[in-house]
Amino acid sequence: xxxxxxxxxxxxxxxxxxxxxxxxxxxxxxxxxxxxxxxxxxxxxxxxxxxxxxxxxxxxxxxxxxxxxxxxxxxxxxxxxxxxxxxxxxxxxxxxxxxxxxxxxxxxxxxxxxxxxxxxxxxxxxxxxxxxxxxxxxxxxxxxxxxxxxxxxxxxxxxxxxxxxxxxxxxxxxxxxxxxxxxxxxxxxxxxxxxxxxxxxx
Amino acid sequence: xxxxxxxxxxxxxxxxxxxxxxxxxxxxxxxxxxxxxxxxxxxxxxxxxxxxxxxxxxxxxxxxxxxxxxxxxxxxxxxxxxxxxxxxxxxxxxxxxxxxxxxxxxxxxxxxxxxxxxxxxxxxxxxxxxxxxxxxxxxxxxxxxxxxxxxxxxxxxxxxxxxxxx
Ligand SMILES: [Zn+2]
Numbered sequence: 491x492x493x494x495x496x497x498x499x500x501x502x503x504x505x506x507x508x509x510x511x512x513x514x515x516x517x518x519x520x521x522x523x524x525x526x527x528x529x530x531x532x533x534x535x536x537x538x539x540x541x542x543x544x545x546x547x548x549x550x551x552x553x554x555x556x557x558x559x560x561x562x563x564x565x566x567x568x569x570x571x572x573x574x575x576x577x578x579x580x581x582x583x584x585x586x587x588x589x590x591x592x593x594x595x596x597x598x599x600x601x602x603x604x605x606x607x608x609x610x611x612x613x614x615x616x617x618x619x620x621x622x623x624x625x626x627x628x629x630x631x632x633x634x635x636x637x638x639x640x641x642x643x644x645x646x647x648x649x650x651x652x653x654x655x656x657x658x659x660x661x662x663x664x665x666x667x668x669x670x671x672x673x674x675x676x677x678x679x680x681x682x683x684x685x686x687x688x689x690x691x692x
Numbered sequence: 693x694x695x696x697x698x699x700x701x702x703x704x705x706x707x708x709x710x711x712x713x714x715x716x717x718x719x720x721x722x723x724x725x726x727x728x729x730x731x732x733x734x735x736x737x738x739x740x741x742x743x744x745x746x747x748x749x750x751x752x753x754x755x756x757x758x759x760x761x762x763x764x765x766x767x768x769x770x771x772x773x774x775x776x777x778x779x780x781x782x783x784x785x786x787x788x789x790x791x792x793x794x795x796x797x798x799x800x801x802x803x804x805x806x807x808x809x810x811x812x813x814x815x816x817x818x819x820x821x822x823x824x825x826x827x828x829x830x831x832x833x834x835x836x837x838x839x840x841x842x843x844x845x846x847x848x849x850x851x852x853x854x855x856x857x858x
Contacts, residue, residue, distance in 0.1 A: 526764075534756065
């Protein structure tokens with residue numbers, strides 16, 4: 491069985507031996523809380539960050555992270571190792587994030603408030619004091635805000651999470667050419683709005 | 693390849709380092725001679741790839757694990773284990789309550805002892821001595837059971853638990 495558990499915590503990537511991973515999954519699916527905690531420690535970083543960038547809201551990301559792990563826990567018994575746990579977790583996370591946005595689409599005012607908090611409402615003086623990292627953060631959030639949730643997911647999976655086109659096809663359940671054209675459209679959109687976003691940020 | 697086709701590759705596979713060596717050579721050759729495509733390539737990198745790659749992951753906020761654990765169903769692993777856990781939970785009594793319960797049961801037992809001991813042989817219908825002894829043993833068992841609940845070592849099963857295992 492081709493399968494590997496990847497620990498991705500702040501740049502560190504560690505591979506677990508295949509049999510070890512299967513053992514952890516088997517134990518977790520049998521109610522071993524420590525084994526499930528190991529899975530949480532290995533994957534909560536990317537689950538939270540993908541949800542955060544797709545929804546652009548910390549509280550949403552927190553709720554989605556909880557939902558993802560409860561879902562995964564309850565479905566672990568039926569996990570059949572056709573794909574890696576990592577791919578499966580990405581898929582559950584992206585789906586949960588997109589569904590969350592659809593469900594809460596009516597609460598548009600909240601998104602606007604978030605935009606303001608991280609974007610144009612800062613005064614010029616404050617902007618000058620902001621670190622480069624914070625500045626980059628603000629630009630990113632505004633750029634992502636210009637995309638559809640599906641396009642955001644593509645950009646996040648590719649450029650932040652570093653997934654290959656093939657992995658993205660698995661996660662998004664579309665073919666590689668569809669991945670390519672979604673990325674293309676997302677990046678063209680980013681190019682067309684970048685001037686506006688940068689002017690707002692500076 | 694014309695500029696349009698070149699840019700299609702630049703904004704996808706080339707930007708993601710997913711082109712074959714041969715395609716990469718072709719594109720680099722084109723870029724060295726086409727100023728517009730060169731500008732386009734730089735823009736794709738600086739505006740659609742690099743900012744996202746630079747972005748650091750945020751730490752997972754505390755408290756999420758606890759919230760998840762609260763939503764998980766009770767563990768239901770091997771049969772023996774779950775039954776034992778279920779039985780223990782069923783008979784779990786907090787310590788102060790246990791003290792109160794013990795004293796009450798001692799009083800009840802004493803009262804029963806006095807009642808059975810002093811009641812005339814015929815008064816309790818068909819009961820003979822043996823049945824009364826069994827009753828007494830059972831009473832003692834119930835009380836003994838509640839005692840073992842408090843200070844029981846792992847591996848020792850109580851009467852009720854054994855009923856489930858055999
Ligand atoms: Zn050209």
